[in-house]
Amino acid sequence: MNRVGRAPMYQQIAEALRQQIADGTLAAGAQLPTEAELTDLYEVGRGTVRQGLTLLVNEGLVVPTRPRGYFVRKREPMVFRPQAEFRKRPYSVEMDAFVTEHSADGRSPRQMIEVAIMEPPQDIAKRLQLEDGQLVAVRRRIRWLDGEPFNLNDSYFPLDLVSESEILRPDDISRGANEVLAELGYRQVRALDELYVRMPTPDEARRLELGAGTPVAYHICTGYTENGQPVRVAVTVLPGDRHVITYERKREASEDAQ
Template identity: 65%
Template sequence: MAVSGRARALYQRIADELRAQITDGPLGPGDRLPTEAEIAAKWDTTRSTAVQGLKVLVNEGLIISDRPRGYFVRSRRPMVYRPQGEFRKRPLSPEMDQFLTQMTEEGREASQHIEVKVEAPSRQIRERLQLQEGELVAVRRRVRFIDGVPYNTNDSHFPLALVQNSEIMNPDDIARGANVVMAELGYEQVRALDEIHVRMPTPEEADRLQLGPGTPVAVHLCTGFTHDGKPVRAVVNVLPGDRHVITYERSREQLGAQPTIRQAGEQDLRTVVELWEHAASWLRDRGIDQWQYPPHEDRIRANISAGECWIVDMDQVPVATITVDEHADLDFWSEAEAAESALYVHRMVVRRDVAGLDLGSAMLDWASLRAADQRKTWLRLDAWRSNDGLQTYYSRRGFTHVRTVEAEGRSSGALFQRPAGQVRGLGPELRSSTDQPKV
């Protein structure tokens, strides 16, 4: 014998019918609902009962009250939020961070407000960062706007002792990303722990995000760890439920596929230029005068046309470039040296967010093997004279310093060479994009 449930109150049945019309029926985003008087007349009830039913839907976040105009179906255009996208490579966009880039690609107007504070952490943050009582954190607080509406907040907490006097402390967007800055400071994050909580917002969160009644939030708490398991960043993202779809992608493939190298085509001119500009900006921020001039696009275009420019991809995104040719620069190399059999490396650039993979070493090994395949004797390059760090880099990768030449109007001229075919094996093996994956 079936037992019937308790009869639903009239205001609940009013809400049920209107909800069905919104989710499966004729009422769409922005549509006006029947008035309180019209609902009361249809259900043969009082106006206060109609209002009670409408308030159920307001509290569920399905409709909004816009007095005296009436009640309207809330317009929703959710942002797709992908926590797993943080460690994936993406095209360079010096002016915009990942959020701004994603929204621009979707044709939406995006902006953000950033402020930086030094404060005592909450118990939640102190535990995630394993801080001692009294230790302070630097917090980068962001409110992100889409089409003029505050969509979410993103508050990144860092142990103050790790980031003091770094770019983290500036209330500006960091073009290459705070994670890259942390890596440059010696705290590269290789693992993240994601926690997602769903609850009603606090009064502060409701104020920052201009939330109406009945709007729950998802709180995404992400803790970033270094190779040795040290927590160095705790991020609290507050995502209103009516504005976000949280999407996770899972596959058997490991994140960060094997890098591949391919010959650049005409369509890659802008990519090479952006990689070059990215490196120049990073050097400028460190007070290094290398490459502080507009890139010579005519030369890059000529190298591409001659098949001398190459691009390294990871996850189908360009992350590095190298140019290899047979042309000795006679401002630096003697005629006798130019007559020797050699390949010359130019314009080698690696994005800073993959610097820890040592793709530079991998490209030099690739160029060395290419030189040997072409029966060359040497792999050569000329480095910036004032960049001592770069010269040390090449010395540690098997290059011998031949001499330093000062040519008029030229800032390069520290000459290096190593035998063709020599492989140091310090970086990952570069597979040609035309090769079949090894089974």
């Protein structure tokens, strides 16, 4: 265990384990050597070994499970398809096949809904083009799959538009909140999606039961009516280890020349 090379010892340890994970020596779900074993193997202090393991944990490759040891992480993402709200079925065979392949068949879904009326956070207010003091209704959802939290979804509506509608009731709206909004005269015809990638806040990590090294996608969708009025902002927090986000795109006739 040559330490003169260059890289610090803890990085060498991490790299060796990373290799074994990459080439399959350590398969998904397999247990890594214990800290004690690595300490003996590399003839370093336990702190150094822990530093190396922490690196792998923060890369999302490995999960520490007290007091059983470290294990190689598994990844089996589910499809998240923002376009589905305007288009129930994919319109190309390629997309259809992809969704089918990563489907949630046989898994048991569940969700918790909570409704509140509040002053909007700044970024929401901006996207809804609200004046100071205007309130919003928010429907907060946590979605579960097989007893594990899967994603967070908060939908914001200007309170003016939805007061006294069923959007304010914390029940499942089977035909969708968008449909209710349409019935109220605010049919969305366009949406703007923004996707940010970052580490979760401690609060998000707690609610989604995220281990260290699990980043999230932060999806903000703003829905507009025909005349350009924003009527809904949906914020979804998607753990990176549990999702693939997909879109389908079509070239349009008018855009022919590039």
